[in-house]
Amino acid sequence: MQRSAQASADSKSAGEPAAASDPNRQRRRERLLQIGTLVLLLAVWEFAARDANKLLVAVPSDIAIATWELLLNGELLSATLDSMSTFVLGFVIASVIGIVVGFAMGTNRTVEVILDPYINALYAMPLVALIPILMLWVGIGFLAKITIIILFAVFPVIINTVTGVKNVDRHYLDIGKAFMASRFMVYRRIIAPYALPYVASGLRIALGRGIIAMIVAEFLTSISGLGGLIINYTNAFETAKAFAPVLVVALLANALTVLVQKVEERFGRWRRR
Amino acid sequence: MPKLSVRNLTKRFPVSGGPSMTALDGVDLDVEEGEFIAFVGPSGCGKTTLLRIIQGLETATSGEIRIDGKPVTGPGHDRGFVFQQYGLLPWLTAAQNIGFALEAKGIPAARHGETTERVLATVGLKGFGDRFPHQLSGGMQQRVGIARALAIEPEIMLLDEPFGALDALTREILQNEMLGLTERMGKTILFVTHSVDEAVCLADRVVVMSPRPGRIREIVPIDIPRPRASLGEALRDTPEYVAKRHQLWTQLMDLV
CATH class of the missing domain: 1.10.287 (Helix Hairpins)
Structure with missing residues (x-):
């Protein structure tokens, strides 16, 4: 390490x-x-900011104290766990769906032709616009949060996986053909490793979008977790306390990005440094 | 009955907005068991295409290929292919690359280790099994490619300019090793090269091909006695070698 x-x-x-x-x-x-x-x-x-209105602007020392208080009373931890459990579940589901659909589209032209317009349109559109309608369908609880996270995160994974799968070097496919590798072997030993860096960069984009989705969902739907803390403390004009969850979100997003990079490096050992 | 027979083989590639390109035109060839055949010719003569069709990597437009009298319709474990470049999967180690071919042939994983070690030793790479391709020199990567083809114990080995991308010294070393290897094993070998030296050094017969359309121009027997491997560097000074090399050069020059 x-x-x-x-x-x-x-x-x-x-x-x-x-x-x-x-x-x-x-x-x-x-x-x-x-x-x-x-x-x-x-x-x-x-x-x-020392002389500014405390209701509107918090200074670093106040934020540090507020963060410490929220840590001590457990509020920050339980909000983080609440947010993260939902986020991780949504991100994992989005990754699995994204990779499976991406593989199917990349290896089967019919599937690609059918799905491609919708995937691209949904990826490009501001998905926030769909949230009120989604709330009608799935309510404002856990299910709504998960759905919104998946919706935000899944498309970059699909698009990058398709790109990786379709780009596989013909030379490598020839090896599979020459030695009569089964379709499963070609997927597992040639296409999947080749597409991995593409998938990984899709996952990194999905991570950022998923975190945004999590916060937006917590703002608009359940008012829970870290997003809920931000909303509640801002509404109460406790600006310093509103900054604490913001800090946590920033740290988590960066930590998760590093984690995805580490996983990518682990699987990319074969590449020239 | 010849080991391999190619009859009236033709390959046309479609060209957008024009007449199709004829890569191979009525190629006929018989190869005897244990024979080493080298294919030479200017680029565009279809020598690589011919090899790829015999391996089953491409399909012929018309014509027929038979191995031991049986028609060939696609790839098979009876043929082992060595690629010019990008022949190894870079995310697999040398041993795993060989294991790939063994797994594809349906050999149980428990027996991979033993075979892998044996073929790596055959090509002089004992102990290099856990290296990734980028940790090996170009010459070593090609040896792994040869080891992989040997691992599936094919009846015919097909090599597509295997030493084409190597430096002159490495190339000559590998040629000499190839000579020793093939003379020990006595396998039927088809070898595409653009090097006249390589062809004369290794082959029993050299097939000279001409481009546009790809045809066999002449088949030149190389009657330098075997085993040639023991001659080492002296092989290239023998009168037979010099004469055949000259003859082939003259023929190739006429084609260009």
């Missing part, structure tokens, strides 16, 4: 000629520069 982080940092700084002499020192300087900028930003925010 540590070694791979080291390796990726190496490859990042290798692109810069200045780093060639002493990459470690260069890296420390860059890290310092980033942390310094963050501290400066927070300080400016703290002092500039």
